[in-house]
Amino acid sequence: MADTATAAGDTATPPQPPHSTRRERTGWYFYDWAMSAFSTTVITVFLGPFLTSITEVAAGCELGAADCTGYVYPLGIKVAAGAYFPYLVSLSVFLTVFVLPVTGAIADRSAHKKRLLAVAAFLGSGATIAMVFVTGDRYLLGGALFVFANVSFGAAVVVYNSFLPQLGGPDDRDGISSKGWALGYLGGGLLLMLNLVVVTLFSEEGNPQRTLDLARWSIVSAGVWWAAFTLVPLFWLRERPSVEAAAGGVRGNVLLDGFKQLGHTIKGLKAYPLTLFFLLAFLVFNDGIQTVIALASQYGTEELRLDQTTLIVTILLVQFLAFGGALLLGGVAKRIGAWKTVLMSLVLWTGVILAAFWLPAEAPIPFMILGAAIGLVLGGSQALSRSLFSQLIPAGKEGEYYGFYEISDKGTSWLGPLAFGLVFQLTNSYRVGLVSLLIFFVVGFLLLLAVPMRKAIIAAGNTPPRVL
Template identity: 85%
Template sequence: MAETVTPAVQGNPPPPASTRRERTGWYVYDWANSAFQTTVITVFLGPFLTTVAELAAGCELGADTCDGYVHPLGIRVAAGSYYPYLISLSVFLTVFVLPVVGAVADRSAHKKRLLAGAAFTGSGATIAMAFVTGDRYLLGGALFLIANISFGAAIVVYNSFLPQLGGPDERDGISSRGWALGYLGGGLLLAINLVAVTMFSEEGNPQRTLDLARWSIVSAGVWWALFTLVPLRWLREHPTAAALAGGGNVLTDGFKQLGRTLREIKAYPLTLFFLLAFLVYNDGIQTVITLASQYGTEELKLEQSTLITTILLVQFLAFGGALSLGALARRIGAWKTVLLSLVLWTGVIIAAFRLPAEAPVPFMILGGAIGLVLGGSQALSRSLFSQLIPAGKEGEYYGFYEISDKGTSWLGPLAFGLVFQLTASYRVGLVSLLIFFVVGFLLLLAVPIRRAIVAAGNTPPRVL
């Protein structure tokens, strides 16, 4: 079995070698959690919660338009804006939660327990969506907040394993394989749900469609919980120097360490600059992923089966896209490859704005283009960031990173929701996302990436 020796933490013996079995277990968690990202966030939850909110606003089930309002906590919200606002609220909360989770992970000698706690809390909240019936939009919103925050917390812990799984020249490939397997797993469950929706939906029965969406969401929670058992079995602990030192309370020490990191982080300005660029452009990527289904349903008037088929196409093309861009990164470097992907994302937004309504074929072609750039841009950003983290602080830094990763965007949905509430046009809302890709590209272009890696105390890969 091939092994990769991970770098030693100063003052401590080298951590145990990373084996192929352990890396495979790490890949499988991407397979497990991607069901939530794909089935829940990307396809079903947006239209489902929007419909539930519309019911609470007094609109008829299956109505083409709804100008009604709901009043969560006494706040007047357009039913069509409820879901984008929920996304923004969940990310606002993760700003406070995820860095703390990362700090605790760095101080703990039992990161797998943290991974289990976050993953099973999120999957449990997802399964509990079975009880969101009728006009229970508040229950659905609360469960989504719990699930999405837990999802992000689990990803923070999961990502913190990456620097221990391979050296500088290996991480692009490791990260790309994880993303690729995740898209494959998410696509497989989505295919199962596609078959279910096709077989059991009834024309003229919107209640049946709503029920199928709810149970598809529940299936993602079951999938997430079930396959999380594999990485919990195969991953091994790679404790940091602070964790090996022991003593004190992990939670309170985690808060203290986070405070020290926030004070000391200015010593790594180039890492912060990269993080800023990532937060901007990935916010745009995540907003496209999260709101694509709602855009297709509400603006383009596409059938649910068309949306699911398109997202399924995206998933399987993203599997190949992640591996292909990973291979390209080996030739020209991850930094240049991510920059290229952002140019392609800008083209995607322009094309999406011009899509005709009730035309499934152009929508599916655009989905194919998204699939080719989606996985690679995200996988390579993750591995590139791993090069910029000071040793022993992987969890904390990935806590900041996760604020805009895998469904936790906030500025994009907020802008989209505000523009929709002001103009009642999803197309105009979509245009507002262009700035995230343009500004993100310019910020990333300005990062002296090799110097940033050296400044963090790490060895740069051969090609950047």
């Protein structure tokens, strides 16, 4: 791998222009293909039920028991077996709030961002592969590996996203980001489909241990996939150091200086109020998106009384149609601009919520059609939000600002579920609970509409794209 960054002590060199080869962009896309296996196979489908089963065994329940009321005691804390995995998710999200901005600050000061991407990705994939040792009642090992993998996943995403502003000019980033998201959904969906086929073919009725083992190996396969395909961006991406690193290298301890730089950036955030306002809008509407994704299966099973086969088919449908949806909305953004396209996508999300309220129970076809609609709008709204934010980042601060972006993406994902849960508790209706999520899309739309994007981009010291 040939690096283009200057070594410490060299004479100053001008920042690299926002230009990249097709090979380099393809390498960048392939990290989305690599990491999406963790999001789909591990987080979305297999890990929650797998780790809950391991925890129930540790709590003294029989494997495959329909109802387990046992407890485990991690670090001496009494935890219901069924609550162990949600608590782990909360812990990992809490840790990312501290880890991600620091990771971004280090990336901005390092002349070797690819190395930082490799470290985060291989630590996360290694922890996922190590799930092969989570057998019997080893719930503590499984929990520790998951938290480590999930935090590493977020850190790698920050470094990965920080390359985006350096791969293309203002008019190119929407397309680049959309292709990355699209390939990610395709790769994640492909591995998930293969794993679901294997589990379906080799499971044995009345043998929960076989099902558990198949789930464990499915999780391991995602770690192997993540590690193997990470090699593509490591070989094909160029090193793209920050302006500071390119102008003479970074002296001193990168880790300690990263913490110091983060402090300076936090103090300086007030100089970019419009960037912060965009982050607020993203926090609100993205929370609605993430809540719909997280609770769709529960809504399908509890309210619509759909079987597991319908839910699995719908999940795969969403994955593969999100591939086309990301490209479709990327094409729309090229014509009318990313800002207008994201606003349009939020209107479509509002329509999805209203349609979900009227879905009939025990009717799989309407549910699948709604899943198809979610897939078409999902990838594009996420991809274009990422590229829009790249326009609002001051040069040389890509890593740090994408650290804050990832916190907005993951660190507040409890707001939507909280609203859903409170409304359900008051009304005892999943349908009304789902409709409560409309506020996130409506308020998010109004906040994003209020952001003067062209002015915000100029205020960050960047050149606006021709079409917004």
